[in-house]
Amino acid sequence: MTYESHLADLPEDAPWDEKPGESVIEQHDTDAIPEVDVTEEDIAASGEDETNWLIFGNNYQGHRHTTADVITPENVGDLEVEYVLELGEPPNDFQGSPIVVGGDPPIIYQTIGPDMLYAIHGRTGDILWTHFYENADGASDETPPAERGPAVLGDTVYKSTLDLGVLAIDRYTGEEQWYYNGAAAYRGEVAEDVRHEELQWERSRGTTSSHPPMIYDGMLMKGSFGGEFGVSGFYDAIDLEGNPQWRVNMTPEHEWVGDSWQHGGGTAWAASCIEPDTGTVVIPSANPGPWYGTVRPGWNPYTCGKVGVDTETGEYQWHHQDAPHDWWDYDSPSPPLVFEEEVDGETRKFATWPGKTGWVYTVDMETGQLHQRSEEFVQHYNMWSLPPFDDIENAQWIMPDLRGGTNPQTSSFDPQSRTLIVKGLNQPMRLSWFETEYEPGETYIGMDIEHAPVPATQEQEEEEEEEEDETADDGEEAEEEKEETADDGEEAEEEKEETTDDGEEAEEEKEETADEEADNGDGSEEEWRDAWNGYVGVLAGIDPISGEVKWRNWYEETPPWGGSLTTPTGVTFAGDGDDLFTAFETETGQPLASWDLGTAASGAPVSWYDPGEGKQYVAAPAGGERENYTESGNRFVVFSLSE
Amino acid sequence: MAYGTNPEERYSYGEVSDADRRDFLKALGVIAGGSIAGATLRDLRAEVSSGAAEGLAEMGEAVRGGLTGTLDPALLNEQLAGLEASFELLPELESMGVPEQGASAYQELTTAAWVINDHLAEVGFFASAEENLPAFEPDHIEATTRQLLHMDTLPATLSEIGFSEQEQTALVTNIVNTREQLSWWLATPDYPPADAVEDGVVHEYVAPLHQRAAEGSLLWIDGLDHFLWQREPLITGEMIDRGLWDIKSMLGGYYLMSSAVRDLANGEIADEELSTLITAGSAIEIIGQEFLLTDTVRITDEKRAPKGVIDQ
Numbered sequence: 001m002t003y004e005s006h007l008a009d010l011p012e013d014a015p016w017d018e019k020p021g022e023s024v025i026e027q028h029d030t031d032a033i034p035e036v037d038v039t040e041e042d043i044a045a046s047g048e049d050e051t052n053w054l055i056f057g058n059n060y061q062g063h064r065h066t067t068a069d070v071i072t073p074e075n076v077g078d079l080e081v082e083y084v085l086e087l088g089e090p091p092n093d094f095q096g097s098p099i100v101v102g103g104d105p106p107i108i109y110q111t112i113g114p115d116m117l118y119a120i121h122g123r124t125g126d127i128l129w130t131h132f133y134e135n136a137d138g139a140s141d142e143t144p145p146a147e148r149g150p151a152v153l154g155d156t157v158y159k160s161t162l163d164l165g166v167l168a169i170d171r172y173t174g175e176e177q178w179y180y181n182g183a184a185a186y187r188g189e190v191a192e193d194v195r196h197e198e199l200q201w202e203r204s205r206g207t208t209s210s211h212p213p214m215i216y217d218g219m220l221m222k223g224s225f226g227g228e229f230g231v232s233g234f235y236d237a238i239d240l241e242g243n244p245q246w247r248v249n250m251t252p253e254h255e256w257v258g259d260s261w262q263h264g265g266g267t268a269w270a271a272s273c274i275e276p277d278t279g280t281v282v283i284p285s286a287n288p289g290p291w292y293g294t295v296r297p298g299w300n301p302y303t304c305g306k307v308g309v310d311t312e313t314g315e316y317q318w319h320h321q322d323a324p325h326d327w328w329d330y331d332s333p334s335p336p337l338v339f340e341e342e343v344d345g346e347t348r349k350f351a352t353w354p355g356k357t358g359w360v361y362t363v364d365m366e367t368g369q370l371h372q373r374s375e376e377f378v379q380h381y382n383m384w385s386l387p388p389f390d391d392i393e394n395a396q397w398i399m400p401d402l403r404g405g406t407n408p409q410t411s412s413f414d415p416q417s418r419t420l421i422v423k424g425l426n427q428p429m430r431l432s433w434f435e436t437e438y439e440p441g442e443t444y445i446g447m448d449i450e451h452a453p454v455p456a457t458q459e460q461e462e463e464e465e466e467e468e469d470e471t472a473d474d475g476e477e478a479e480e481e482k483e484e485t486a487d488d489g490e491e492a493e494e495e496k497e498e499t500t501d502d503g504e505e506a507e508e509e510k511e512e513t514a515d516e517e518a519d520n521g522d523g524s525e526e527e528w529r530d531a532w533n534g535y536v537g538v539l540a541g542i543d544p545i546s547g548e549v550k551w552r553n554w555y556e557e558t559p560p561w562g563g564s565l566t567t568p569t570g571v572t573f574a575g576d577g578d579d580l581f582t583a584f585e586t587e588t589g590q591p592l593a594s595w596d597l598g599t600a601a602s603g604a605p606v607s608w609y610d611p612g613e614g615k616q617y618v619a620a621p622a623g624g625e626r627e628n629y630t631e632s633g634n635r636f637v638v639f640s641l642s643e
Numbered sequence: 644m645a646y647g648t649n650p651e652e653r654y655s656y657g658e659v660s661d662a663d664r665r666d667f668l669k670a671l672g673v674i675a676g677g678s679i680a681g682a683t684l685r686d687l688r689a690e691v692s693s694g695a696a697e698g699l700a701e702m703g704e705a706v707r708g709g710l711t712g713t714l715d716p717a718l719l720n721e722q723l724a725g726l727e728a729s730f731e732l733l734p735e736l737e738s739m740g741v742p743e744q745g746a747s748a749y750q751e752l753t754t755a756a757w758v759i760n761d762h763l764a765e766v767g768f769f770a771s772a773e774e775n776l777p778a779f780e781p782d783h784i785e786a787t788t789r790q791l792l793h794m795d796t797l798p799a800t801l802s803e804i805g806f807s808e809q810e811q812t813a814l815v816t817n818i819v820n821t822r823e824q825l826s827w828w829l830a831t832p833d834y835p836p837a838d839a840v841e842d843g844v845v846h847e848y849v850a851p852l853h854q855r856a857a858e859g860s861l862l863w864i865d866g867l868d869h870f871l872w873q874r875e876p877l878i879t880g881e882m883i884d885r886g887l888w889d890i891k892s893m894l895g896g897y898y899l900m901s902s903a904v905r906d907l908a909n910g911e912i913a914d915e916e917l918s919t920l921i922t923a924g925s926a927i928e929i930i931g932q933e934f935l936l937t938d939t940v941r942i943t944d945e946k947r948a949p950k951g952v953i954d955q
Contacts, residue, residue: 255866257858258850294828295849297859297932299866320873324866324940367744369873376944384941389827435834438848547950 009188051102062273064412070616083125093624094603096149129174223268230444233267246314318368387431410563551589563604575601599633703914709771725755896927
């Protein structure tokens with residue numbers, strides 16, 4: 001295998017600094033932002049500094065672990081709501097992670113789709129400035145793209161944009177410093193009119209999203225999107241003045257038949273992480289295009305996996321494909337993590353991530369060789385069965401679903417107990433392919449998709465229908481029932497809490513039955529309904545070295561989106577699609593306390609300690625308007641606990 | 644399986660069961676009674692008529708006429724000798740088990756085939772094959788298989804490159820028994836239907852059918868050094884063994900196709916045999932790569948090596 005086509009040409013005459021969209025800036029009390037010099041050393045040490053959360057994963061390794069230790073399993077129930085912000089409007093959702101720059105006061109930088117960036121007073125929740133960028137391609141009102149968060153360094157906050165660019169913005173004022181035009185050239189070809197024509201379509205959730213920039217050793221790195229639009233993915237590095245340095249072609253030409261690489265997908269739309277000692281960035285990669293494989297024989301690297309790349313040169317280090325030659329959209333957007341562990345007397349570094357395929361992969365960071373594939377954390381049923389041609393009625397039901405396993409939900413890691421916290425979906429689907437043609441700016445999928453109905457939702461709908469009938473019969477008005485929300489800081493009803501694997505006997509029996517039967521079958525309705533445990537999602541604690549699934553908490557109605565975080569005191573925070581933000585015991589998964597956010601917890605939580613207030617804070621971005629969400633909304637909920 | 648001919652249950656790994664032979668004969672219109680034909684090509688040939696060869700001859704003539712460059716007999720002779728030598732390496736791969744880091748044993752199997760491939764692409768062979776041969780439609784598969792069984796030289800050719808009599812039969816029966824999966828590989832103009840294509844945009848990036856079959860096979864084989872090494876904790880001996888049969892099939896298909904082209908270059912092949920061997924060789928290449936995925940690449944929990952155990 002050769003990767004001579006791994007790096008793309010970067011034509012010097014491309015309009016790399018031309019900005020196609022418009023910025024709208026609003027400034028409020030910008031003087032409240034303290035001057036704090038954020039260095040790369042600070043970013044590298046963020047995971048050990050309880051006052052900061054300076055990078056997507058709170059360290060280059062992506063652990064989403066804070067060293068703030070005010071909150072413990074014993075007192076977590078005393079957490080109080082400090083403030084709640086309404087950012088953006090539904091159906092925008094977060095998906096990403098805020099950044100927190102410690103100081104007096106701490107400042108939070110938060111994005112929400114499409115291309116909206118906020119600077120927020122960490123103590124009061126006051127909006128200090130906003131920078132909204134209107135990208136030149138527009139964004140769907142109904143399903144706007146997700147945002148995955150900014151990056152900071154020095155006096156600048158950086159965000160990727162929905163026209164494949166990067167905006168450098170003054171951290172204190174919200175004013176633009178420069179723009180990098182990532183669509184100025186494509187496959188080595190200079191754009192005729194600012195942006196390459198094949199990279200233009202209305203931005204929409206599911207096909208486009210911002211990528212959280214990664215800054216390391218004077219380089220800013222970011223990915224691309226559009227795998228459902230027949231693009232070839234790329235991953236860029238620019239210097240801190242916005243000049244292109246290298247671009248990885250995520251579909252290296254010599255490894256594909258003919259010109260199929262040109263529309264082969266492999267975009268990189270989720271957060272990366274870095275092994276800082278060697279300067280290797282680990283890039284998540286998305287699905288190949290089109291979804292059916294007969295036009296693109298071969299392994300289709302680097303689709304559906306992770307790629308290790310040298311941050312200085314962009315040179316290839318290793319790659320791992322979770323689903324080589326994919327047909328099911330089993331791409332690998334989950335942000336990877338890097339950790340160190342002694343194995344057989346040798347201290348080694350590993351990269352780990354959960355796949356849409358429903359397993360956690362742990363590879364040697366130096367070579368990319370698989371150390372372990374975990375036990376399944378979601379069910380597998382008729383795994384790897386090929387979709388038939390144009391016959392979805394007779395297609396087999398299979399698990400995992402094309403949304404996972406784990407999709408972009410970012411995992412967290414507790415180094416003390418060596419526990420990876422993973423979210424996943426658990427729902428049957430069936431697919432059937434049909435031929436499709438490539439046209440710039442049009443979807444390029446060629447697959448019919450059907451998801452299995454959710455039993456709990458079906459039962460609920462049937463009950464509601466019955467209630468409606470009864471109400472109509474006797475003429476009484478239905479009583480409005482509304483859950484208490486985080487506004488008033490009260491905990492949600494215990495009834496909505498999750499079921500833990502080692503909890504009630506009945507649940508254990510249900511799960512065991514499903515695990516035993518969920519292997520392969522004929523895919524008939526009776527059989528897949530028996531095989532499916534009926535839960536649509538899971539939160540799991542997994543040992544990435546042994547592959548052991550330590551615990552699983554199942555969700556009945558709505559799969560959990562968003563990320564999680566861990567504390568050194570053994571607490572894990574994770575939200576779910578039923579509006580609950582929950583603290584768990586990291587080692588066992590036992591729920592400790594829950595709060596109703598009033599909308600689904602779609603973002604990744606962060607935590608920091610504010611010495612000026614003597615409090616540990618936890619921020620939980622929640623919102624959006626997905627098909628399974630109970631309530632739409634856009635809430636940025638900040639909790640605190642005094643020492 | 645929810646679809647059609649259920650290829651996973653009818654694919655033969657070098658040995659053809661009575662049921663697989665019965666399915667094969669049934670597909671060719673031969674209703675087998677209580678007893679079933681023997682397992683050699685000669686046995687099957689006795690049961691299946693050759694059919695009319697005119698159509699295949701016309702196709703072969705058209706493929707020949709559609710070449711845009713000149714075939715190089717010396718290059719083809721030399722590289723086919725190299726390809727023949729590749730088959731001799733297969734037993735070593737079986738005993739090697741999981742490759743070491745950086746190994747290239749699997750890649751070495753395809754060195755000669757890539758040279759042939761570049762030459763075939765250069766002279767317009769793949770474009771002409773797609774232009775002048777049907778895709779894997781039932782009638783074409785049937786006509787090709789009948790003709791293939793009645794080629795006198797086939798058993799000797801396959802024997803020379805290391806296929807036993809049982810394996811020769813498996814190569815041929817697999818074409819018919821996996822015909823539905825073959826039918827998914829459409830000719831390039833059929834992605835999407837030709838009347839929906841504007842300005843030939845599809846042809847700009849989807850390679851011709853027979854090129855996809857050939858190069859896909861070579862890419863899959865090349866990647867196995869890396870894949871097997873990388874997935875060592877999951878790999879079992881059965882995965883390697885079955886994968887080696889799939890590889891042998893792909894290389895066998897490649898050999899049939901390219902030796903036909905060599906014979907064309909030397910003026911030593913009839914037109915109906917040319918089209919037959921191109922179709923059959925490509926079909927074997929395709930089905931080999933589809934089953935390499937099933938046998939070796941797509942690893943379920945049921946198939947994987949137990950955690951903590953490296954099974955070679």
